Amino acid sequence: MSGGGIARWLRGWRPAVSMAARNLRRNRVRTALAVLGVCIGVLAVAALGIFGNVLALGADDAIGDIGTQVVVSPNADAGVESLSAADVAAIRRAVDDPAVGDPAVVPLYSDNAVVEGVTSQTFATIYGVEEPGLAFEAAEGRLPERHRQGAIVGAGVAEDLGVEAGDTVGIAGTRVRVVAVLAESQTFSPVAPDDAVFLPESAFAADGYAQALVVAESGETARAAADAIREGVNAREERVDLFELAAIVDEINGFFDLLSTFLLGLGAISLVVAGVSILNVMLMSTVERRQEIGVMRAVGVTRRDVLRVLLAEAGLIGAAGAAAGTLLTVLLVAGLVAATPTVDAALVLDPTNGYYLLLALGFGVGVGLVSGAYPAWKAANERPVEALRS
Amino acid sequence: MYSVELRGATKRYPGGGAEPVVALDDVDFAVEPGEFVAVVGPSGSGKSTLLNVLGLLDDPTEGWRLLGGTDVTGLTVAERTAARKESIGFVFQDFHLLPTLTAVENVALPTAFDPGDESDRAADLLDRFGLGDRLDHEPSELSGGQKQRVAIARSLINDPAVLLADEPTGNLDTETGESILAEFERVKEEGVAVVAVTHDPLVEEFADRVVELTDGVLEGGIPDETDPTDDASPAPDADSATAPEER
Numbered sequence: 001m002s003g004g005g006i007a008r009w010l011r012g013w014r015p016a017v018s019m020a021a022r023n024l025r026r027n028r029v030r031t032a033l034a035v036l037g038v039c040i041g042v043l044a045v046a047a048l049g050i051f052g053n054v055l056a057l058g059a060d061d062a063i064g065d066i067g068t069q070v071v072v073s074p075n076a077d078a079g080v081e082s083l084s085a086a087d088v089a090a091i092r093r094a095v096d097d098p099a100v101g102d103p104a105v106v107p108l109y110s111d112n113a114v115v116e117g118v119t120s121q122t123f124a125t126i127y128g129v130e131e132p133g134l135a136f137e138a139a140e141g142r143l144p145e146r147h148r149q150g151a152i153v154g155a156g157v158a159e160d161l162g163v164e165a166g167d168t169v170g171i172a173g174t175r176v177r178v179v180a181v182l183a184e185s186q187t188f189s190p191v192a193p194d195d196a197v198f199l200p201e202s203a204f205a206a207d208g209y210a211q212a213l214v215v216a217e218s219g220e221t222a223r224a225a226a227d228a229i230r231e232g233v234n235a236r237e238e239r240v241d242l243f244e245l246a247a248i249v250d251e252i253n254g255f256f257d258l259l260s261t262f263l264l265g266l267g268a269i270s271l272v273v274a275g276v277s278i279l280n281v282m283l284m285s286t287v288e289r290r291q292e293i294g295v296m297r298a299v300g301v302t303r304r305d306v307l308r309v310l311l312a313e314a315g316l317i318g319a320a321g322a323a324a325g326t327l328l329t330v331l332l333v334a335g336l337v338a339a340t341p342t343v344d345a346a347l348v349l350d351p352t353n354g355y356y357l358l359l360a361l362g363f364g365v366g367v368g369l370v371s372g373a374y375p376a377w378k379a380a381n382e383r384p385v386e387a388l389r390s
Numbered sequence: 391m392y393s394v395e396l397r398g399a400t401k402r403y404p405g406g407g408a409e410p411v412v413a414l415d416d417v418d419f420a421v422e423p424g425e426f427v428a429v430v431g432p433s434g435s436g437k438s439t440l441l442n443v444l445g446l447l448d449d450p451t452e453g454w455r456l457l458g459g460t461d462v463t464g465l466t467v468a469e470r471t472a473a474r475k476e477s478i479g480f481v482f483q484d485f486h487l488l489p490t491l492t493a494v495e496n497v498a499l500p501t502a503f504d505p506g507d508e509s510d511r512a513a514d515l516l517d518r519f520g521l522g523d524r525l526d527h528e529p530s531e532l533s534g535g536q537k538q539r540v541a542i543a544r545s546l547i548n549d550p551a552v553l554l555a556d557e558p559t560g561n562l563d564t565e566t567g568e569s570i571l572a573e574f575e576r577v578k579e580e581g582v583a584v585v586a587v588t589h590d591p592l593v594e595e596f597a598d599r600v601v602e603l604t605d606g607v608l609e610g611g612i613p614d615e616t617d618p619t620d621d622a623s624p625a626p627d628a629d630s631a632t633a634p635e636e637r
Contacts, residue, residue: 292488300500
């Protein structure tokens with residue numbers, strides 16, 4: 001359609017919209033209630049949509065890290081009890097490829113022991129690690145490049161025992177100085193660093209590693225690394241098991257997508273109810289104004305123009321409700337963010353939330369037009385001679 | 391040439407029983423430009439049906455209908471709407487003004503969806519009917535006589551050939567009714583054919599011709615009955631009908 005065509009088309013609607021606005025003002029309460037219905041429906045769609053999206057974004061934010069880790073452990077089914085130095089070397093060779101992002105490989109010895117603080121004690125996993133800085137971050141103290149002496153304590157253990165960097169802890173009867181306390185882990189990981197203590201490899205007399213941690217830059221490179229290890233290390237014999245978190249992340253994301261859709265569906269139900277209320281209002285209104293519409297038809301107003309007036313009425317109800325509902329959603333979300341500091345404002349301000357606002361706005365206007373279509377069509381097509389008789 | 395004309399028009403409605411109700415029975419009726427015809431008859435005699443058929447609101451079951459010499463018997467809905475707008479003005483017993491529109495807007499209603507603005511012409515018409523100071527009043531602020539004047543002004547906005555009035559004085563007192571009928575006299579002097587169906591003897595006084603409809607049968611429907619066939623009405627032919635453009 002050309003620009004002039006659109007302008008002409010819009011001009012054709014102007015008298016209809018003006019007449020529709022006046023008709024809506026005749027029964028303000030009824031109009032207001034119908035607008036309120038759409039407003040609530042739009043609020044429900046937009047707010048629940050944004051709620052689901054924020055949940056998904058927050059979850060993605062929290063579990064995004066674990067998707068970057070691959071845990072390699074010996075395949076006990078194949079009789080492999082531990083990872084040998086040769087296995088670790090094979091893993092390093094397999095991922096030593098720019099295509100998989102050259103991830104760090106951190107082999108871990110593993111044992112369990114009671115860890116004693118000054119006044120209390122706790123049961124913890126004890127790992128032996130050489131290069132802790134590749135996989136973990138310190139909250140207190142500094143992670144040594146090569147772990148040669150002392151203990152690095154997970155956040156949970158440090159809290160339980162009330163120890164800080166510089167204190168000593170007792171492990172299996174020996175006192176060891178705490179060189180660093182790890183930052184609380186933001187993510188779920190089978191290594192569970194919060195409840196662990198990391199000692200140098202020399203503290204372990206074991207003849208093989210319990211597992212190896214492959215730390216990649218992103219979920220994609222982690223998956224590529226896992227594939228490379230499967231091909232490189234497991235080619236002849238299934239020596240290792242891979243615990244790949246990226247697949248779990250995908251499943252979790254899938255769940256949140258489903259949750260979002262479910263919440264949107266809930267909102268949509270209230271919008272459908274609002275549509276029914278518009279349908280009801282328009283049907284009542286056209287029945288009440290049957291004679292007026294008959295007069296318009298009798299004096300030469302075309303069916304199309306009568307249809308336009310009535311559609312404009314329903315459209316105006318939908319548009320007003322949608323605008324109010326969208327505004328209300330923005331205020332509600334802003335209020336919630338202001339009132340609950342735990343909600344990350346960055347998640348709420350994410351541009352994808354705007355998509356749900358627009359979606360709800362469009363649905364609101366659409367519901368108005370769809371619900372108004374039948375009453376408008378019915379009234380416009382009634383024979384004026386019948387309409388005038390009553 | 392007659393402004394509006396029916397030839398052998400019959401209108402049957404499917405009644406409750408097996409026999410259809412005959413509202414118009416082979417009616418011949420014609421009005422000349424500038425003629426004021428009153429149609430009288432008891433209730434249920436078919437007066438409203440006659441007006442609806444004349445006004446292109448309803449189609450005759452049989453027979454022909456001509457508007458300004460053109461056959462308009464079998465028009466589509468859109469063509470009928472356009473023809474009504476162009477050639478026919480309606481005045482109703484209950485005035486039938488739109489309550490949300492001002493006097494001027496009510497008068498301009500038939501043209502409200504057209505590109506041009508007919509407000510000035512509507513205001514002139516209202517001024518002519520003595521409502522120059524009521525232009526922006528809504529119907530609820532007008533008396534019965536004033537409302538009927540607004541309705542007459544509305545019926546004239548498109549310079550119609552025919553003005554059809556259904557009991558135009560039915561809801562008015564005698565004095566106001568007389569003034570409305572005086573307005574009809576002025577309208578017909580401009581060459582508009584006026585047809586009023588009525589029970590009111592006052593209307594008969596003002597009419598040039600009174601015809602009586604009884605059980606769908608009309609007597610004296612044609613002005614000069616001496617030879618109805620020598621008139622300029624050609625045998626109606628559907629192909630010759632000018633089909634107004636859909637708007």
